[in-house]
Amino acid sequence: MQKKRVLSGIRATGRLHLGNYLGAIKGMIALQENPEYETLYMVADLHSINTPYDTKTFQSDVRGVVLDYLSAGLNPSKSTIFIQSQVHEHVELSYLFSSVLTVARMLHLPTYKDKLKENPENANMAMLYYPVLMAADILIYKADAVPVGDDQLPHLEVAREVARKMNEKYGT
Template sequence: MTDPMTTPADPALESAADDASELIEQSNSEASLSRTIARSDEIEADLPVHPERYRMLTGDRPTGFLHLGHYFGSLANRVRMQDLGVETYVLIADYQVIYDRDGVGDLQNNVLNAVIDYLATGIDPQRTTIFAHSALPGLNQLLLPFLSLVTDSELRRNPTVKDELAGSTRPMSGLMLTFPVHQAADILFCKANIVPVGKDQVPHIEQTRLVARRFDERYGRVNPDEPVFPQPAALLSAAPAILGLDGTKMSKSKGNVIELRMSADETAALLKKAKTDSDRHITYDPTGRPEVSNLVLLTALCSGRTPEEVAAEIGDGGGGGLKKAATEAINGHLEPIRARRRELEQNLDHVRQVIRDGNERAAAVADQTLSEVRQAMQMVY
């Protein structure tokens, strides 16, 4: 049997690899982004008509409690996709916790609380598969063949890896270096063909497409009519950017977030400290008045109105009037979610069973995919 790792390089494959690498590097270019946006728009239009065509993978790193940024940025969209009838997988990326830190922290509680937030916001475990990274040996075994399909320099050009290299004062772990390929395994194990991301994450999807394409080029197919892996598309998020209460990037470490688990009183106290400005007339101007506009936006999202309508209603009410409106809208919107959350906190056996059931379903999918990979690689003995 010929070993593809030791035979002379195929110029055609090298050319395809070079083209794919160039695509990753240029994925933030205006032309590439325009194509990605156009494809995303096409998918969004088709989703309500043909939801059965799509399988979505998304997830979170369990490092703490989920907050309003998570809710409007991703959780609400997951419920929307689920309700449309899209086959949905939600990953709790517990292995990613150790990419850039020495320990896992309060991982057990973080995972349980993530699932509680999922269920409280409307994610249905009968229609959405919720699973943990570490519980799927078949998914993680995909790392080995996938790593053979990328180069060290390609990994180091990935935006997340580059940021880690540039911003960390400690040596980067080998696991962090493999992050782009691990993410490809997350997406491809279930053959997801859409992944909701922001524009800054498009290079991650291009990396996954590259892995899928190279696997087909190098190892071939089990079914002659289709590759083992689809090339997933980025489903660009339409969620507006939400700042923290201090006007900077929302971050749990800064304490500038409203967590879904917080009480109405805790939320009100945080909003009283939120940053505004000295102009009493409230307007929606994200560029000129980011802090004020952020509270206007949150109020609008939680009350089902436009930011312009909210700003006009508050008018000359000043920062005090804005904070009062924001508090009422946010607490009103979150009240049923918090009530459901309290019920789930009293029934952790159910929460753990949701994870176990999801792990079992996802593991069966991962094992089937790994079996196809081994067949394509002629490793079934």
């Protein structure tokens, strides 16, 4: 039986905390220990730059998430643990995916609208592009499951839409 592939990640916005553990890492560890799954866990550093961040501490924040993953129990002999920006194909594929999505579609996403309402001075193109990059994160690994919070569900729908449109356009 082929294992189901699971992809998950946490943004590198500082050291992880109890909320990260209870909301994500605890479940990541459980999936890692289940022999039915192949688990891929990333430090989503590219997703971290769509909101204000400290350029002086960013690289140490990225390393800190890796260390926190390991100290919490993610095991590199059982899971693939990687830093998103170190896999250049994420950005390359997301650029191709952007050709099948409209700006209007991205502007209508509730997550973007909420962020824009909360903090209009920090609205940038990376924030608008976030779901396209997330689609690349998911589709590059052909993930069967992507555990996310409710706020990310519209982004999963964008990934499905991208997959459908790319398949229609390129016959794959």
